[in-house]
Amino acid sequence: MSDSSTEPLDTQAREEDYELSPRQVMAITYAVERGDAEALAELLEPMHPADIADLLEQINAFDRGRLVRLMGDEFSGEILSELDDALRDRIIPLLPKTVLEDAVRELDSDDLVDLVEDLDAPEAILDALDDRDRAAVESALAYPEGSAGRLMQREVVMAPEHWTVGDAIDHMRNADHLPDQFYHMVLVDPRLHPIANVTLGRIMGAPRAKLLRDIAEEVFEVISVTQDEGDVAYAFNQYHLISAPVVDEDGRLVGVITIDDAMAVLDAEHEEDMLLMAGVSESSLSDSVADTVRARLPWLFAALAAGIAGAAVISQFDEAISAFVALAILMPIVAAMGGNAGTQTLTVTVRALATRDLTRANIMRVIRREFLVGLLNGTVFATVMGGLAAVWFDMPELGLIMAAALIINMLIAGLVGTMVPYVLDKLGADPALASGTFVATTTDMMGFFAFLGLASLVLL
């Protein structure tokens, strides 16, 4: 082995949690402040484009503008493709034409598609591309948004199904150009239908005379070009795929999707589910106040409508409340317990739908389970809170009313929390969509109705 004079550049593992350090951010903003392009370039040089993109998202708009201008042609296409959609739209106009052109020219065609499809005004970028790249991007854009066709890369290393390991090695070693990232050879039949995947590692380890098909992967999933990217991400995660061939309607190989793209989709789908359940359209920390308000207002209006419906229920029982203020004091508890139980069930259901664990085969069993869980939890809290209410206001009847209302509302919570997302999913909608608001509205209204209704019957 060589002498140890060539010191390793960076063999030290990072113990921290990959957060940009405040010191790093401060050093960079200080360099920007002084307009010191050289110091800035030195500070950014060791940083990954994804981290530079994060930095741009974290600093304020004024510093961001100065930083981008000071970077000049150090601003790379990779930074651009790592940026948040909203921020990208604001940064592109800041880039001089030549910098933008250089930046996008260095990108692979799948990254270009990713960049162009989210852009409000993609012409600036399309114009900068050479004819071949532009044609590739435009043909990818012909596939529906969010489809496998948008996600795949077009360059595929393939081999006829009768080739041996030796044929494959010779072919690859003599190829003019191989894709930058590839992990499998795809075996195809004479009609270009993919037959199997062979990993490069197995090709390396096998004798030259061995047939490729004899060392193919056991697990082999073919993806249709029109398949939804969420399904693609699911398939990669479920079947531990590293790359998968993509075929057109005739089953012919047209591209390949690799796991790093599937992982990014999985992450984005999770984000969407989480935000949708909470009632936020897409969001980013670098959004302006106006964008943020716009993303949240519609959902809050839905919540207001739900609140007014609840208030309308309460107003039907104003006599009972005037007679017994205890009802006003206790009724939010009935609503809140139902809301909490409903949110628990809802979240479990949305997750189970995302992982394809909840299907027609087991929906009835899951509903039965949620019913029993609601009954049991309801009984527990009926006992605790019913007892407490009876003692607090020295009214045994009030305790019984509280207990009955709690059991009713927690049963409803379990049913609604399961059924609403399931039905939304079967209707082809996103099960996370607004189901939070719907469940909360139902448990609020039913909670008020059951509690105040029973109280009117018994106490008045």
Added chain:
Amino acid sequence: MSDSSTEPLDTQAREEDYELSPRQVMAITYAVERGDAEALAELLEPMHPADIADLLEQINAFDRGRLVRLMGDEFSGEILSELDDALRDRIIPLLPKTVLEDAVRELDSDDLVDLVEDLDAPEAILDALDDRDRAAVESALAYPEGSAGRLMQREVVMAPEHWTVGDAIDHMRNADHLPDQFYHMVLVDPRLHPIANVTLGRIMGAPRAKLLRDIAEEVFEVISVTQDEGDVAYAFNQYHLISAPVVDEDGRLVGVITIDDAMAVLDAEHEEDMLLMAGVSESSLSDSVADTVRARLPWLFAALAAGIAGAAVISQFDEAISAFVALAILMPIVAAMGGNAGTQTLTVTVRALATRDLTRANIMRVIRREFLVGLLNGTVFATVMGGLAAVWFDMPELGLIMAAALIINMLIAGLVGTMVPYVLDKLGADPALASGTFVATTTDMMGFFAFLGLASLVLL
């Protein structure tokens, strides 16, 4: 190319969304019913172990037991490692000793670790292993749970830093045994410190005389064996890694982590965040009613405590409520609007912390933004709902009280929704942990207090 008589096994891309079809499930349960082992084997043969595991999760406990017994030694280690933790604990005792032994022997050491670490009684499995595998599993278990050491595979294909492409190819082609899945050679210095990654694809495409270090990947992340698996998953997603070397405290190469494992961790972390925010400890659809109740009760007790605190606030204003029932009708709206706005902010914050987008560098700007968003949203709903309240009850003062209370509560919601998860994170806790309950409690109490307090001051 060969004649087309060898028909492709499965070239048809699946258009459906990877859900098990009810027909498939019915055919399988029918075979189980008849005790027809042959028909069952035929139905299960084309299925991926992950899908068989999903099937076991979806059918009821009685059918599950019969199915496992009928499968006999067709039950593979892969199915076992794809199963849910809770279900795995229930299925292992159903397996005959020889079937279990055969099943675990076929697993790779990283899958074995994954299987053993979640088991209530791992001895049954450890006993079935040969000495080498048991030693590998036991040394992996010496690393903390959830660390990179548990995630990595030990077999690494490495090369001295001075090797050429020719050296690498000869080495791999002459190796007795190569790992089943590998995508890079890791270059190491004489002290076994990893220096760089070279993809197999580039080795295939480069001239034999080329130095490996000249075709190394530009992006290179080294992971410490004690690093948290969540951080590892983040690094893979952020830097688009396919595999990364793992080093011990002295920086020596001890293993490698591949992206498929990182993707599974990312998915599990998302699930945890989602469930924690909703107040559910780990959950699965195959959990029994008792397990489900146990996973949800603690959080519901927290919600009850929060509800009682809210009731205590309301009870301070019983005089005002007796005098004006309108207060009881409207107060849930103030609380609910704050709760919804708080949940929105909370979700955005938890997500931003997970993606390392929220740091000390921008927390003050984010808080300022949330304050402004709360003020704007509050003003919108103050106008709408204040006006509505004034008209509904024909009391202009009530409209003004409603408006003021809404603005106050939505401001508080924005601040609490940002601060609570951020502080939890800085204290080293999971920011999703119970922050939902805390935010809802605060907005409930502050909503009731602001609305009823103002009403007492103005109206009484």
